[in-house]
Amino acid sequence: MREKKTLELAEILASVLDPVAVNHRSAFRRLSLAWPTACGPTVARHAEPLGLRDALLVVGVRGRHWREAVFQDRMMLTDRLRRYWKPLRGIRLESLPLKPPVESAADTYLVVADPRTADIHDADLRAALDGLLSARSRRG
16 A cells, blocks of 8 residues: 655645745745745744845844744754855844734624623723623633
């Protein structure tokens, strides 16, 4: 019987993006397309190429933890990216603002007006207390 080979996401990305990255005319575009392959999909979600300045790839990073991780791996990443643009001298990091968390459908819930807040005249305060009471009743 023939064995099925499980492909990693990084391998799939490389197989799709590599031919495009290697052949692109723009050095920055080549490096941008190669970025997920060079650093992996997890880091690529938190760090993205912003530009090319004096043969340095400027990478924007969200969060101190990810900035430190990319900083630690910058020499390895530079070596990997030189395959796509040989004159690359290194990576320069810039901080980006954190993205707000995405609210999932599981995080949304119905707030029911609680009879205990009916006498509160301030609508915002009443809504806030109703939300707290609803959350408390969901926790049990």
